Amino acid sequence: MRELRLRPLGPVPEIVPGDDLPAHVASLVPDGPGVLVVAQKIVSKAEGRIVALADVRASTEAEKLAAEVEKDPRIVELVLRESRRIVRKAPGVLICETHHGLVCANAGIDQSNAPGADHVVLLPVDPDRSARAIQARLGSGRAVIVSDTFGRPWRQGLVDVAIGVAGLTPILDCTDQVDRAGRPLRVTFMALADQLAAAAGMLMGKAAGHPLIWCEGVTPAGDGALADLLRSPERDLFR
Amino acid sequence: MRELRLRPLGPVPEIVPGDDLPAHVASLVPDGPGVLVVAQKIVSKAEGRIVALADVRASTEAEKLAAEVEKDPRIVELVLRESRRIVRKAPGVLICETHHGLVCANAGIDQSNAPGADHVVLLPVDPDRSARAIQARLGSGRAVIVSDTFGRPWRQGLVDVAIGVAGLTPILDCTDQVDRAGRPLRVTFMALADQLAAAAGMLMGKAAGHPLIWCEGVTPAGDGALADLLRSPERDLFR
Numbered sequence: 001m002r003e004l005r006l007r008p009l010g011p012v013p014e015i016v017p018g019d020d021l022p023a024h025v026a027s028l029v030p031d032g033p034g035v036l037v038v039a040q041k042i043v044s045k046a047e048g049r050i051v052a053l054a055d056v057r058a059s060t061e062a063e064k065l066a067a068e069v070e071k072d073p074r075i076v077e078l079v080l081r082e083s084r085r086i087v088r089k090a091p092g093v094l095i096c097e098t099h100h101g102l103v104c105a106n107a108g109i110d111q112s113n114a115p116g117a118d119h120v121v122l123l124p125v126d127p128d129r130s131a132r133a134i135q136a137r138l139g140s141g142r143a144v145i146v147s148d149t150f151g152r153p154w155r156q157g158l159v160d161v162a163i164g165v166a167g168l169t170p171i172l173d174c175t176d177q178v179d180r181a182g183r184p185l186r187v188t189f190m191a192l193a194d195q196l197a198a199a200a201g202m203l204m205g206k207a208a209g210h211p212l213i214w215c216e217g218v219t220p221a222g223d224g225a226l227a228d229l230l231r232s233p234e235r236d237l238f239r
Numbered sequence: 240m241r242e243l244r245l246r247p248l249g250p251v252p253e254i255v256p257g258d259d260l261p262a263h264v265a266s267l268v269p270d271g272p273g274v275l276v277v278a279q280k281i282v283s284k285a286e287g288r289i290v291a292l293a294d295v296r297a298s299t300e301a302e303k304l305a306a307e308v309e310k311d312p313r314i315v316e317l318v319l320r321e322s323r324r325i326v327r328k329a330p331g332v333l334i335c336e337t338h339h340g341l342v343c344a345n346a347g348i349d350q351s352n353a354p355g356a357d358h359v360v361l362l363p364v365d366p367d368r369s370a371r372a373i374q375a376r377l378g379s380g381r382a383v384i385v386s387d388t389f390g391r392p393w394r395q396g397l398v399d400v401a402i403g404v405a406g407l408t409p410i411l412d413c414t415d416q417v418d419r420a421g422r423p424l425r426v427t428f429m430a431l432a433d434q435l436a437a438a439a440g441m442l443m444g445k446a447a448g449h450p451l452i453w454c455e456g457v458t459p460a461g462d463g464a465l466a467d468l469l470r471s472p473e474r475d476l477f478r
Binding site for chain 1: 240241243244246247256286327329334341352364365388391392393394395396398399400409410411427428429430431435437438440442443456459467468469470475476477478
């Protein structure tokens with residue numbers, strides 16, 4: 001890779017449920033190879049993954065957990081519905097493993113930038129499928145990453161990661177490379193899709209002002225999905 | 240940020256202990272504002288953080304731990320010297336909290352690309368100081384990040400993160416932003432230095448071919464250090 005250039009595409013109109021997001025996106029993406037990083041929020045909105053909290057009835061389990069972690073029981077109800085399991089809990093904190101296998105706070109449910117103060121936005125049901133629908137409109141040589149903004153253990157601050165992938169191998173295998181001493185590299189797999197998501201996150205701005213970032217200079221190869229980026233629970237020392 | 244452009248600088252000669260890395264680097268960095276991401280490996284080499292394994296005598300504690308995790312006792316000895324504590328251990332795996340406060344595998348000790356098969360490279364003693372020494376040669380409006388390649392819990396593949404910072408605030412405070420509904424954003428702190436390190440990692444290549452990446456389009460502001468990026472152990476649910 002000799003140069004990498006990232007820029008926001010747009011303007012992107014306010015996305016509402018039922019919008020044909022792939023069509024919107026395809027009209028904005030320039031010609032040539034590249035990778036498009038799409039903020040999860042507009043994907044979720046187009047797919048109608050918006051819930052009015054007034055419509056949510058918290059279960060007894062959610063009520064109990066909500067009291068324990070000092071959160072809105074209706075939010076906790078949604079978190080439980082979106083999760084396979086709770087990985088950690090503490091006052092104000094619920095770290096979950098979602099049905100997709102993502103480990104993140106509140107199962108990715110977000111109140112910021114939802115349409116109205118009493119609505120929340122859930123993650124897409126299948127972010128790979130969302131990415132593939134957009135990628136199909138862009139054609140070959142052009143990949144799509146759906147990204148979201150997650151916290152990390154050990155480190156302060158958020159970074160964006162890939163939660164859906166289409167049209168590129170998200171993990172780059174460097175096994176056949178050797179270092180300058182001719183020794184095979186021990187560090188062999190780079191999380192290319194997460195690197196791209198993190199880079200694009202710098203240009204998105206948090207107020208969803210720039211939900212589409214176009215990355216030129218990287219020619220996507222292969223294919224893959226979110227599953228490639230997820231460590232299996234039995235090989236994970238931190239859940 | 241309207242456009243972000245990243246490219247490798249070079250060619251960078253093979254760096255050896257005692258080299259004036261700041262001078263080498265300053266001669267390669269173009270004019271104008273930007274952020275330079277420097278691979279940890281060349282910083283460590285310039286600073287003489289290379290150890291011949293033949294010179295390492297493993298303690299009884301290191302011998303015991305090495306047998307448990309199936310690693311070279313001399314490597315484990317160095318890992319223990321570089322660590323405050325072991326966060327997790329398993330066959331083939333030692334996740335450590337280094338004296339800097341970084342949580343990473345093997346205390347950041349790396350055998351790849353070391354000068355000779357029986358040598359390893361340790362992290363810089365003070366990566367912020369290393370970054371500041373380079374930044375001082377670049378002048379104001381130009382920041383320096385020393386980066387290294389770490390694994391993550393939950394996710395496959397490696398990404399680069401910042402281990403030393405000079406000339407920019409590594410965490411971007413978005414507290415004063417509101418979303419489109421006028422609601423204050425709940426997600427408020429972005430790890431800008433880690434986003435830049437991750438982006439630059441795509442261009443470095445793993446064989447240390449491109450240890451200097453110049454990022455244009457971001458104008459560094461403020462100042463800070465690695466400590467800003469580290470979650471305090473008492474606020475961390477994963478160590």
